[in-house]
Amino acid sequence: MLYAFHAAAAGNRHVQRTTGLSRVQATRAIALLVHSTSGGMVQPFARAPTAHKEGWISDTRATAAIVYGRTPRIVVVLAYRPGITDAEARSLGRRASALTLD
Numbered sequence: 001m002l003y004a005f006h007a008a009a010a011g012n013r014h015v016q017r018t019t020g021l022s023r024v025q026a027t028r029a030i031a032l033l034v035h036s037t038s039g040g041m042v043q044p045f046a047r048a049p050t051a052h053k054e055g056w057i058s059d060t061r062a063t064a065a066i067v068y069g070r071t072p073r074i075v076v077v078l079a080y081r082p083g084i085t086d087a088e089a090r091s092l093g094r095r096a097s098a099l100t101l102d
Contacts, residue, residue, distance in 0.1 A: 002051065002066050002074050005029045030066070041077045041093025042067065061089035075100055 007015040008026035016022065021029070033051035041063040043050045052065035061079045066072055077096045079089045 002033075002053070002064055005033075005051070006066055006072060006074075033066075034068075040065070041079070041089050042075050042097055044090070045094050045097035059084060061086075061092075063093060073100060 004015055004019050004021070005026045008019060008021040009023060009030055011023055016026075019026075030051045033053060034049050036052070040052050040054045041061060042065040043052045043063075046065070046067045046069070048067055048069040050065050050067050052063060055062035059080060059082045061077075061084060063075075063077045065075050067075055075096065077093050079092050081088075
């Protein structure tokens with residue numbers, strides 16, 4: 001979905017038709033995700049605006065984000081382990097961010 005938001009906001013007409021999103025709607029969706037609650041596994045470590053969506057349940061932490069650096073990139077980090085802590089999930093996000101972000 002993050003790709004669809006980004007592509008529609010960038011003017012990709014095929015994606016706009018497929019999703020039913022206008023350029024304005026997709027741009028607004030990205031803006032909402034960029035300005036959503038800070039935190040998660042990627043957003044604190046990115047040095048650029050980050051549109052992110054978190055999914056947290058008892059034993060699973062998930063983050064999907066578009067990091068708008070020199071080149072926009074979609075980063076997805078999933079962590080699963082019974083009893084995983086927020087600190088452990090953020091540590092994984094920090095390591096993943098260091099490997100993939102500008």
